[in-house]
Amino acid sequence: MRWLVYLYPKTWKERYGNELTDILKQTDTSFKTIIDLLIGIIDAWHMELKERNAYGYRISQVLVVVAVINLFIVLKLKPLGEVIEVEIAATIAVLIAMASLFLAAVALVVSIFKFGRDGLTLKPKLSKAALGLMGSYAVFMVTFLVLIN
Structure with a gap:
């Protein structure tokens, strides 16, 4: 039993x-x-x-x-200048993007060291977190690029 x-x-x-x-x-x-x-x-x-x-x-x-x-x-449902300060929002977006890229790289490296080859798969939570952080990096970089244009 x-x-x-x-x-x-x-x-x-x-x-x-x-x-x-x-x-x-x-x-x-x-x-x-x-x-x-x-x-x-x-x-x-x-x-x-x-x-x-x-x-x-x-x-x-x-x-x-x-x-x-x-x-x-x-x-652009409203003119962007009326909604937010474009320069400040662009700076914040790029800072968040860079921080999330750094955290994604750290999480992926830790996952690889902790789990070996399985660290490159989506099985460990660290790898999933790294993927999520890379996604947020992409979203905030797109936001930054939209704001500066």
């Missing part, structure tokens, strides 16, 4: 695996125990996947907001 512990997500096993194994050593094998473990496995995976989706959802919300702001700037 201890083999069921290996069906839990890795993060869950790291935190609770030893405790559950100790409890299973002390309990009798029964149908109810196996059903409880299976329900626990489903619940743990549900929580794990929900956390992963929430992270991606937050990133997508930020990118949508930035894209809408860029859309308003590009379409």
